[in-house]
Amino acid sequence: GAGVSQSPSNKVTEKGKDVELRCDPISGHTALYWYRQSLGQGLEFLIYFQGNSAPDKSGLPSDRFSAERTGGSVSTLTIQRTQQEDSAVYLCASSFRLSGGPDNEQFFGPGTRLTVL
Amino acid sequence: GQQVMQIPQYQHVQEGEDFTTYCNSSTTLSNIQWYKQRPGGHPVFLIQLVKSGEVKKQKRLTFQFGEAKKNSSLHITATQTTDVGTYFCAGRLANNFNKFYFGSGTKLNVKP
Incomplete structure (x- = not known):
């Protein structure tokens, strides 16, 4: 596809269950970002991948959150033992950025709306 | 804590009025x-x-x-109803390239 895609678009889960969110960045984009946006709020930075590596994981809200990126492309964000406060829209973005190089435009996906009951 | 502060949180204007949103960081931005x-x-x-x-x-927008490199502003001259939305600033700190901070956003409503 031409843009960033995310799946699923909506996810309703029960408290305590694990969820996996997927992001397919634009082909060739080296940088990938995960954000969380609660209703009517700003974007909370979660993690940034340069290639397959995430230099800093301290933005993840708790150790229940993990993310990986394989082959410099697809990324998954996993939330274990979901809590109600995890309910939010999870946005993924990608850009072409060389490590240590200047930032470029981030292209956002449509997001995954997660609801934890 | 919040690295990039943005004000105002909301702005309601009449179509044709100007609009400005401001971002401020305590740390130098790259x-x-x-x-x-x-x-x-x-x-x-x-x-x-x-x-x-x-x-x-960019046309009616001035950045x-x-x-x-600690603050930034976006000014819209003669707002139109198509300007409605939330405007966010975002940046990387000069001393930490591994995170990307968004401001809290300014929600603009334009009344026709």
Whole structure:
């Protein structure tokens, strides 16, 4: 596809269950970002991948959150033992950025709306 | 804590009036980007500023980056109803390239 895609678009889960969110960045984009946006709020930075590596994981809200990126492309964000406060829209973005190089435009996906009951 | 502060949180204007949103960081930024998010949509890139004191214009929009690279503003002249949305600033700290901080956003409502 031409843009960033995310799946699923909506996810309703029960408290305590694990969820996996997927992001397919634009082909060739080296940088990938995960954000969380609660209703009517700003974007909370979660993690940034340069290639397959995430230099800093301290933005993840708790150790229940993990993310990986394989082959410099697809990324998954996993939330274990979901809590109600995890309910939010999870946005993924990608850009072409060389490590240590200047930032470029981030292209956002449509997001995954997660609801934890 | 919040690395990039943005004000105001909301702004209601009459069509034709001007609008400004401000971002401030306690730490020097390497660059700053501006995004617009329409209701129900995802953020869309508007512009990036990199140089100290830089000013860029896009039609009715004027973007400024402060001399110290700690603050930035977006000014819209003669707002239109199509300007409705939330405007976010975002940037990387000069001393930490591994995170990307978004401001809390300014929600603009334009009354026709």
